[in-house]
Amino acid sequence: MKDFIDKTIILWDFDGVILDSMEIREEGFREVLQTFPKEEVDLLLDYHKKNGGLSRYVKFKYFFEEIRKVKVEQKVLDQCAVSFSDIMKKKLTSRERLNGEVINFIMANRKRLKMHIVSGSDGDELRYLCRKLGISDFFLSIEGSPKPKIELVENILSINKYLKRETCLIGDSINDHEAAEVNDIDFFGYNNLELEKIAKSYIYSFNEI
Template identity: 55%
Template sequence: MKDLEKYEVILWDFDGVILDSMPTRELGFRKVLEEYPKEQVEELIQFHYKNGGWSRYVKFRYFFEEILGKEVTTDFISELCSKFSRIMLDLLSSKELLILDSLGYIQGNFSNQEMHIVSGSDQKELRLLCQQLDIHTYFSSINGSPTPKIELVKNLLQIIPFSRSEIVLIGDSRNDLEAAEINGIDFFGYNNWDLQKDNGYILSFS
């Protein structure tokens, strides 16, 4: 893909771009919150899909404070996130979930372009998953929550020895687009038709 090959650095979102994980993450939220009213959990699931780039820390807090109207402690949210992470590590380690279209580009170009992951997924879990999936060696760094994606990108830009015009972010959500725009780098949408309207968009890496 010539438009992409002009960049020196690619920042990749993970869920929905490298791994087909969104339905599994939905299942994780349902399992962790199975004791709560189904109607309210459905509200969270809708929020989850609309805000794919946001972390589980934000989503669980949104569920309790905005949907249920309850105050919760940081320790309680961390406990829920740990339970969620254990479920994800069990369910997402299958190579069958890898998106071969994007993975093919990564495998064919990681030696020519510097690649990083910037994800809303928990960083510790994300790094373990990438090792289990045997894809960790393709990336110069693997970065995740609880640090917000906008800050993950900002932090990388401070250490990457290339100008912002040589860096692009590829993602499947409006949150990814926002992280690119706020940090002044290019963006390509992928695997989300809503992003095709007014931005660069990748139909296929082949």
């Protein structure tokens, strides 16, 4: 993959790429929203699966305003987000959930490449998890919501004065693809075969790079 080899800066998505966390994220939504009808929560989880790169703040707002059709106050969204984060901090700190081939690639190339995490997950929670998982030092920065991923990518490019042709984003969702496209950097799909249909490049395994 010549296009990938030419890159010197990698922006990594977190959930589903670095960490096998999607099942736990779904459990978190169910637990936070356990007092609401199951069929409504199921609709949210469908939205969550299709929009993995969006923040939980957006998803909870979608649940109340688009699924339940009620106006929701910001303090309610904040309470949901805090409860969700508390669950994640308890359940996502096992190193067994790390994606071995991705971590091996990162460790082997950490001195050659500049790497950052850009995620739809909460930024403070991400930094906590990375510390607990022992991977914080692999990345120059670890950034997450509530800022949207498009803005996070833009900020990293601007602050570090990175050349766009040397930068790529690796992710597993349509929102990751959008964040790369809007910021005019290359995108590499991974761990979601649906992205083969829209991404110019797709990584089937880091063991083959």
